[in-house]
Amino acid sequence: LSRDTLDEATWEEVEDTLLLADLGVDPTTRIVEALRERVKVLGTRDPAHLRELLREELLTAVGPATDRSLATQRRGERPAVVMVVGVNGTGKTTTVGKLARLLVAQDKDVVLGAADTFRAAAAEQLATWGDRVGVPTVRSDRDGADPAAVAFDAVRQGTEAEVDVVLIDTAGRLQNKVGLMDELGKVKRVVERHGPVDEVLLVLDATTGQNGLRQAAVFSEAVDVTGIVLTKLDGTAKGGIVVAVQQSLGVPVKLVGLGEGADDLAPFEPEAFVDALLS
Amino acid sequence: MFATLSDRLTATFKSLRGKGRLTEADVDATVREIRRALLDADVALPVVRDFTTRIRERATGAEVVGHLNPAQQVVKIVNEELVGILGGETRRLRFAKNPPTVIMLAGLQGAGKTTLAGKLGRWLKGNGNRPLLVACDLQRPNAVNQLQITGERAGVDVFAPEPGNGVGDPVSVAQRGIEHAQRHHYDVVVVDTAGRTGVDAEMMQQAIDIRAAVRPDEVLFVLDAMIGQDAVATAEAFRDGVGFDGVVLTKLDGDARGGAALSVRHVTGQPVMFASTGEKLDDFELFHPDRMASRILDM
Ligand SMILES: Nc1nc2c(ncn2[C@@H]2O[C@H](COP(=O)(O)OP(=O)(O)OP(=O)(O)O)[C@@H](O)[C@H]2O)c(=O)[nH]1
Ligand SMILES: Nc1nc2c(ncn2[C@@H]2O[C@H](COP(=O)(O)OP(=O)(O)OP(=O)(O)O)[C@@H](O)[C@H]2O)c(=O)[nH]1
Ligand SMILES: [K+]
Ligand SMILES: [Mg+2]
Numbered sequence: 012l013s014r015d016t017l018d019e020a021t022w023e024e025v026e027d028t029l030l031l032a033d034l035g036v037d038p039t040t041r042i043v044e045a046l047r048e049r050v051k052v053l054g055t056r057d058p059a060h061l062r063e064l065l066r067e068e069l070l071t072a073v074g075p076a077t078d079r080s081l082a083t084q085r086r087g088e089r090p091a092v093v094m095v096v097g098v099n100g101t102g103k104t105t106t107v108g109k110l111a112r113l114l115v116a117q118d119k120d121v122v123l124g125a126a127d128t129f130r131a132a133a134a135e136q137l138a139t140w141g142d143r144v145g146v147p148t149v150r151s152d153r154d155g156a157d158p159a160a161v162a163f164d165a166v167r168q169g170t171e172a173e174v175d176v177v178l179i180d181t182a183g184r185l186q187n188k189v190g191l192m193d194e195l196g197k198v199k200r201v202v203e204r205h206g207p208v209d210e211v212l213l214v215l216d217a218t219t220g221q222n223g224l225r226q227a228a229v230f231s232e233a234v235d236v237t238g239i240v241l242t243k244l245d246g247t248a249k250g251g252i253v254v255a256v257q258q259s260l261g262v263p264v265k266l267v268g269l270g271e272g273a274d275d276l277a278p279f280e281p282e283a284f285v286d287a288l289l290s
Numbered sequence: 291m292f293a294t295l296s297d298r299l300t301a302t303f304k305s306l307r308g309k310g311r312l313t314e315a316d317v318d319a320t321v322r323e324i325r326r327a328l329l330d331a332d333v334a335l336p337v338v339r340d341f342t343t344r345i346r347e348r349a350t351g352a353e354v355v356g357h358l359n360p361a362q363q364v365v366k367i368v369n370e371e372l373v374g375i376l377g378g379e380t381r382r383l384r385f386a387k388n389p390p391t392v393i394m395l396a397g398l399q400g401a402g403k404t405t406l407a408g409k410l411g412r413w414l415k416g417n418g419n420r421p422l423l424v425a426c427d428l429q430r431p432n433a434v435n436q437l438q439i440t441g442e443r444a445g446v447d448v449f450a451p452e453p454g455n456g457v458g459d460p461v462s463v464a465q466r467g468i469e470h471a472q473r474h475h476y477d478v479v480v481v482d483t484a485g486r487t488g489v490d491a492e493m494m495q496q497a498i499d500i501r502a503a504v505r506p507d508e509v510l511f512v513l514d515a516m517i518g519q520d521a522v523a524t525a526e527a528f529r530d531g532v533g534f535d536g537v538v539l540t541k542l543d544g545d546a547r548g549g550a551a552l553s554v555r556h557v558t559g560q561p562v563m564f565a566s567t568g569e570k571l572d573d574f575e576l577f578h579p580d581r582m583a584s585r586i587l588d589m
C-alpha cells in the first residue's frame with residue numbers, strides 16, 4: 012500500500028494481501044467491499060489511512076473481544092479434560108507437550124493420555140514430551156490398542172491422582188475418513204463416561220489453505236470443537252483460514268504455536284495476528 | 291453455488307447457446323470463474339495470474355468445435371494447460387551409475403517425510419533394490435524410533451547410530467550412513483531429515499550441510515497437498531536453500547484440491563514425481579498429472 016491515491020491497483024494490492032494470507036475468496040471479497048463502503052463514506056484518499064481502515068476491518072473480522080479462555084479448571088471431584096484433535100502432522104502431540112508446560116507453570120498437576128496408538132512411536136513421542144515438562148504419560152504397552160480405552164484410562168488415573176488437567180493426544184486423521192472420524196467420536200463418548208470433556212482443541216497448521224475450513228467443519232461435527240490452536244506461525248504462512256473458520260463455525264482460535272520448543276505456545280492475540288497478516 | 295468448474299462455466303455460458311463464438315465479455319466471465327476455482331483450490335495467486343492470462347489468450351475468439359459447446363471448449367483448454375504444466379517432463383528416479391543411489395528428503399515439519407522414507411524403502415525393495423534408511427532427524431522427539439519402526443514395518447534396514455531427541459550430529463550421521471551403505475552393499479540410501487521452515491536459516495544450513503555430506507542423486511521436496519498460498523514462499527525457500535530435484539505430494543488421500551501441485555511446479559520448474567496417498571506403507575504411487583488436473587478443478 013505505497014501509492015498516494017486509491018486507484019484500482021491499490022485496491023488490488025489490498026485484495027492480494029488478503030488472498031495471499033489464505034483468507035479465501037469470500038472473506039476477502041466481504042472485507043474489501045466493507046472497506047470500499049467505508050472509504051466512500053469517509054472520503055478517504057490516503058493509502059496510509061486505507062491501511063488503518065483495513066487493519067480495523069480485519070480486526071473486526073477476527074473478533075477482538077471474543078472469549079478465548081481455556082477451560083482448565085478442576086470440576087469438583089474431577090480434573091478438567093482436554094482433547095486435542097486434527098489432521099495428520101499439524102502439531103497435536105507437540106501442542107499437548109507445550110500446553111502441559113504452560114499448565115505446569117501455572118502450578119497445575121497434569122496427566123497426558125497417549126490415545127494415538129496408531130502412528131509409529133506416537134506414544135513414545137508424547138512420553139518424551141511428558142518427561143521434558145515433568146508430567147506423567149498414561150499409555151498402552153502395545154501398538155494398536157483401543158484409543159478410547161487409553162483415553163478413558165488416562166482420565167481415570169488423573170481422577171485418582173487428583174490432578175487438575177488431563178490432556179489427551181489423539182492420532183492424526185483426515186476429515187474425509189469416515190471410519191477414523193467415527194473412532195474419534197467414540198474416544199470422546201467413552202471419555203464422557205467420566206463426565207463432560209471441557210475442551211476439544213482442533214490443531215490447524217498455519218500453512219493449510221482452504222481445506223482448513225472443511226477440517227474445522229467436519230471435526231466440529233464429530234467432536235464439537237471448542238477452540239482452535241493455530242500452529243507453525245513461526246514460518247512464512249499467515250494462517251488466514253482461521254478467519255473463515257471463526258466466522259462460519261463460531262469457534263475461536265485460542266492458542267498459537269510459534270516453534271518446536273516447549274515454550275513456543277502463546278495465547279492467540281488478534282492484534283498481533285492481524286499485524287503479522289499485513290506485514 | 292455450483293460444485294464444479296464445469297458446472298459454473300456451463301452456467302456462465304447458458305445465455306450464449308447457439309452463438310458459437312465467445313465474445314470478450316464471455317471471456318471475462320469465464321476467466322473470473324476460473325480464477326475463483328483456482329483460488330478455491332489453493333493455487334498460488336501469482337500462478338493463478340499467469341494461468342488466467344494464458345487461458346484468456348486461448349479462449350478469446352474460441353469457436354464451437356465439433357460437438358463441444360463454448361463451456362466444454364474452455365474446460366478442455368483449461369485442462370490441457372493444467373496437464374501441460376503438471377506433466378511437462380515427468381521423469382523417473384535417477385539411479386547412480388556407481389551405487390549407492392542417494393535420495394535425500396526435505397520439507398516442512400509434519401509434511402510426511404519419515405512416512406515417505408518407509409514407503410520409498412518398501413517400494414524400492416519391491417523393485418529389487420536393497421535400500422537403507424538413514425535417521426538424520428535428531429531433533430523431533432522420537433523421530434529416530436519412528437523411522438526404526440517404519441523401517442521394520444517396511445522390511446527395510448535403518449541406520450540409526452544416534453538416539454536423537456537433541457543428541458547427535460545429523461551431518462555426521464548422514465556421512466556415516468553412506469559409508470555404512472557402501473560397506474554393506476546397500477544400493478539405495480534414503481536420508482530422512484528433520485522438518486524445517488523456509489525462514490529458519492540455521493536449519494536450512496543444516497540441510498545444505500547434509501546435502502554436501504551425502505551428495506544425493508535426488509533431493510525430494512516433500513509437500514503436504516493441503517498447503518495454501520504459502521506453497522510459493524516455502525518452495526522458493528527450499529529451492530534457494532537446500533535445493534531440490536523433484537517433489538512428492540503427500541496426504542492426497544484427503545479432500546484438499548491440491549493446487550499446490552500446480553504452484554510448486556510452476557514456480558520451481560521441478561516435477562512432481564510421486565504421490566503419497568495414505569498412512570500405510572503401500573499408499574504410494576507415481577504422480578499422475580491428468581488426475582491431478584481434474585482434481586484441482588474438480589472436473
Ligand atoms: N515450526 C513449528 N513446528 C511445529 C510447531 N508445532 C509442531 N511442530 C512440528 O511439526 C511436526 C509435527 O508435529 P506433531 O506434534 O508430531 O504433529 P501431530 O499433529 O501430533 O502429528 P500426527 O500425530 O502424526 O498426526 C513436528 O516436527 C513438530 O516439531 C510449531 O508451532 N512450529
Ligand atoms: N493420510 C495421510 N497421512 C500421511 C501421509 N503421509 C504421512 N502421513 C501422516 O502425516 C503425519 C506426519 O508424517 P511424518 O512422516 O511423521 O512427517 P514428517 O515430515 O517426517 O514430520 P517431521 O519429521 O515432524 O517434520 C503422520 O501422522 C503420518 O502418518 C499421507 O499420504 N496420507
Ligand atoms: K507467519
Ligand atoms: Mg501426534
Ligand SMILES: [Mg+2]
Binds near residue numbers: 404405427430433484
Ligand atoms: Mg520426520
